[in-house]
Each structure stands twice: as C-alpha cells, then as structure tokens.
Amino acid sequence: MTTIADVAQAAGVSASTVSYVLSGRRSISAATRARVEASIAALDYRPHAGARALASRRTNVLALVVPLRTDVNVPVIMQFVTSVVTAARSYDYDVLLLTKDEGEAGLSRVAGGAMVDALIVMDVESDDDRVPMLRRLRQPAVLIGLPQRSPGISCVDLDFAATGYAAVQHLAEHGHRNIALVGPAPAVYHRGTSYATRFLAGFNDAVAQFGLTAVAHPCGSNFDGTMECMRQIDTELPSATGLVVHNEMALAPLLNILRASGRRVPEDMSVVAVCPTDVALGLPIPLTSLDIPTQNIGAIAVEMAMHQLDGRQGPETRLLAPVLTERDSCLAVHA
Amino acid sequence: MTTIADVAQAAGVSASTVSYVLSGRRSISAATRARVEASIAALDYRPHAGARALASRRTNVLALVVPLRTDVNVPVIMQFVTSVVTAARSYDYDVLLLTKDEGEAGLSRVAGGAMVDALIVMDVESDDDRVPMLRRLRQPAVLIGLPQRSPGISCVDLDFAATGYAAVQHLAEHGHRNIALVGPAPAVYHRGTSYATRFLAGFNDAVAQFGLTAVAHPCGSNFDGTMECMRQIDTELPSATGLVVHNEMALAPLLNILRASGRRVPEDMSVVAVCPTDVALGLPIPLTSLDIPTQNIGAIAVEMAMHQLDGRQGPETRLLAPVLTERDSCLAVHA
C-alpha cells in the first residue's frame, strides 16, 4: 500500500508537506505543490481513511437512516436517498446506510464508534424514541420530518399543514363544496408519523375556513385498500366532486376505480395529488399536484448537516412552502 | 471520548486485555472478562472505528453500488439494498452506499482509501468498464449480474436464460402456440445489461424448441411505452394468446390496456410475469410468475463477500434456478 511517506520521499519533501498539499491548510510554493501532485498521481496514492479519521477526528462520512416500510412509496424513499448521496458527494462526503429497524442501537453504534460525522434520519415519528438519543450524540443530526418536540435538533420537511390547506383551497376556489381526503395508510397514522396528522390538520382548517363539507379516510396502500377507501367515501359523501390524495400508492388504483365506476377525471371528479412531480406525470392523466420536493429536501438536509459541522449554523427547522402545479385533473364546478 | 485505555484502567487490566476481550482472539479468565465487560458497559465504551481500521486493516464496512435508473423498477432495487444491508448487519458489517454514476472513480476512491473491505456492485452490464478495475482492487468484489467475462470475480444472479426458457415452456405446456415477449425498456438493451439478452436467448431457445410462433419487443417503462409495445404486438401477432412480461413497470399498465381493449386475463390472454413475489401479488389479479428472489440474491452476495474475506472461498459464479409459481393469470388453451 502506498503511504504518505512514499509520496513524500518520491517528491523529496516531508510527509507533513504532502499532507498540507492535500488539505490546503497552509500555503505551499507552486514548485513544491507541483512535485507533490506529480508523485501522488504517479503512485496513485489514496490517503487511508481510517488513519485520517483517527488523526483528524473527521470521517467524511455521514449516516443516512431509511425506513424499510412498504406502506410508504418506495420510489419516494429512493429519491430521498439518491438526493442525499448526491448532495453528500458534492461536499466530498460518503454515505453509510442504516435501516430504521436497527433503532437507537444503530445510531449509537455508528455515532459512538466515530464512523460518521453527522446523521440524517428519515421517517421521523411525532414522538420518536430516537430523538432524545440523537440529541445526546457528539455528532449533529438532521431529521427529515418533524417530531413533536425538536429543540436542539435540525429538521427539514415540506410544510404539510400548509400543503393540506393549499389542496383544499385550490378545490374551494374552483367551486367544489363537497370533497374527500384519501389519506396515507392507517399504519402511518397509527405509528404517529407526523406528516399525516399535520396534513390532516391543514386540510381540516381549510375545510372550516371555506365552509366546505368533507370526509377524510386513511387508505391502504394497494388496490384493495384503495377500493375500500373509495367505497367508504362514496357511501358517506356521494356528492363529492373533489378528491385530495395524500398517498402516492393509491393514485394509480384510484384512477382505475374512478374509471371503472364511470366517473371521468376531471369532468366528474377533480383530483389534487400530493406527490413528487414524476409521480404526478407518470399516470394516464397528468395530475394537478402539490409537489413533494424530495431532491430539495435531501439536499437541504445535507447542507444543514455540513453547516453544523463547520460551526456556521446551529440547529434550525426549515419547513418548505408548498407549490401547487395545475395540470389536467382539476376542473371548476358550476352551481 | 472514552478510549480503550480508560476501560483498561477502570477494570484494572491492560489495554491489550480489553482488546482481547472484545475480539475473543485469546482466552480470558472468567473473572477478568466480567470486570472488563462491566467497565465497558459502565463507561459506554465504543471502539473507535478509524483506529480499529488502521490497526487491524479491517473496516467492517462494505460498499454497495446501486443504479439510479428509473427505467428499472425502483422498488426492486430497494429490495436488493435492504437485503444487502440486513445480511451485512448479520455479519456485523455496515454498508457504504455508492451510486453507479460515480463510475470507476467511486470504486477506486472507497477501495483505495481502505474505506471498505469488499464491494457489491449492482446493475452490471455485459461489457462493464468497472469490471477490469474491480479485478485489480485489493478488496474482493461481488457482482449482482453477469458480465460477458468475469474470471476472477464473483457473480450472483438469477439464471435469466433458464427463466426465459421456463416462461415459454409454461405457456407451451398450456397449449399456447402464439406468444409475445414484453421486454425491458429499450435503454436496458442498449446499454447491454446482460439479463435482458440472457432472458431473450432463453426465450428464443424455448420458442424454437417447442415450435411456437413468437414476437419480442422492448417496452418503455411507463404507460405510453406499454401502450406502444402492445400496439406493435397486436399488429405483428394478433393471434397471440400468451404474454411473457419481463418488465415490472409494464405490468400494471398492461393489465389496464388489456382490459380496455376488452381482453380478459386469463380467459383471453395468459400472462407470465418475471418479477418479485410482492409485485406479482400487488396487482388486481394475482399473476403467475417467475420469481426474482431479491432477498436471496442480496443475502448470497453478502455471504460470498464474507467467504472471500475469510479466505474460505475464491471467486465463483452462482446462477439461481428459476421458480415458477402458478397463480391466476394463466389458462390452458384448447385447439
């Protein structure tokens, strides 16, 4: 294995000089730098990550904790993952992947063992067991999501309350008076994933504000679950002309079910979806949607972690404002 | 930070004894071990990963390289990822996640920097640029997939040739004489991803063997692509009574299109899918399928890496035999 000493010898300088060329932490004469860089290239030298971590107390690795759930849309998770990995690379960081089912043990293992400089945690629940432990770690953490109480820890997420409100507002402004919410899977509510309840709160606020009539139902994330959910909605509010769908997995089945029951979108039923853009565009009819900006959120999470690492910024919470894009699934109704 | 020296002092032993208690590489008296373990627990000691890697030349981390493509089914990729992470944890290994778009640079970065002990590479192409470089690394690599020439490197994959053969055979044995293959996306063929061509070869072999008439078409991985693919099939072989679908993303649109054109599955059209079990079960009608055993493949990849690390096994290629499960999408035709 090639070491820094080999490079130093080849370049006729000391090891520390090579180190400084690499880190840029002190000025080096152009001539010396050139020789060192030539030797590095010639020997194909790569600094030993472990040695570096030991001496510098930096690993240039961050941990990313992902859920394994199948009741949340897996492609959406994957979008977060790739955006985090891509953003991390732009800071010369690598990503260690943990699964949520390891729980607190996984976090303290990688943090306590100094395997990572920071942690990014997805799928945070309202009252998440992991939050108190994260707060105690030496490394900064960034949550994707918003627990009940998050003082001392950074959070980033879409502003789901505002998003729920905006969805209803859009339908109200198009004259809809009777609407329904097709929500996330029951399990998502049960385990207290906060985006579900925040969205619902915003939805209900707007319903009251605009004086609408509404029903809301969780929706199992598959064909049967969607069928059942629509059955209930049709029973309780048969006059509904607008649907807010906060469940990516339900979208495709839903469109089928509507068509099968003879209802056209948007002529007979308007649909506002909450999903990433590519999902809204990947269906038979382009959906009017409130974007879940996975790319942004992932990049911001990494950025927040980096800012905390270089001391530029303490813990903060950032909620992204919803953006609604009109496409082909909403129509105004006339009384 | 708590170090091994702190633990040693607390337990009244030397640092090396603590190290040996941890590694189990030499026998320790029960009394000493108990005291050491008590101190470890009391101090909540975690060995520093970097120091460990430096001294032992082992990181207990393996690299996993995933594609970012959206033309292959993202949930399937995620299944591989979670099975690899889960299997790795069972060997006390962590997983560093790389994306394929980093190419050879990413591989040599993490391998050259001794960040990982082994690499697992997904989405390997027939003539993959990364293979020669992987062969040169100090660390063992396991490919998920099968490049043209793989001597000296471990591979694991479903036996796609046998799978293609089995799909056709199943239809032939049910009396179908005219069949069509709905293949992966054109891009998958173009970049030479070998499973596509291996499957096609097996498909064609069986078609010849059983004296069938067949057409095969790539299929764009969305609604429009599937529509276009079916249009071509209907034009070229309108008498087809059986479909082999080697494209998870095409399955849902395909069933819709068939229904929209008035064809019932399985009465008017038999369908054999190649996909993970959960995909086959997640559609309106449970599909007869050849399983893509993502869990197995991921676990085997990790196992092969571990066996190479402890010198128990050199590079080898393992192709898993296809397993067909009959469900509700295939019917025998009578002449």
Place this chain on the structure above:
DNA sequence: TTGAAAGCGATACCAA
C-alpha cells in the same frame, strides 16, 4: 515556506 515529531486509539506480536 518547510520539516520534525507527537499524538490519534486501536491491534497483535513478543515476553513473562
């Protein structure tokens, strides 16, 4: 602008 050398926190060899 550069070099020498003291750590960083483990492992594992050599002794006892």
Place this chain on the structure above:
DNA sequence: TTGGTATCGCTTTCAA
C-alpha cells in the same frame, strides 16, 4: 492467563 509495546498512516503543533 496477562502485560508491554511497536505499529498502523495520517494530521497538526511547534520550530526553524
């Protein structure tokens, strides 16, 4: 059964 210590490869302080 245990302890002492050289060593892993790098960073960074102190000196020049």
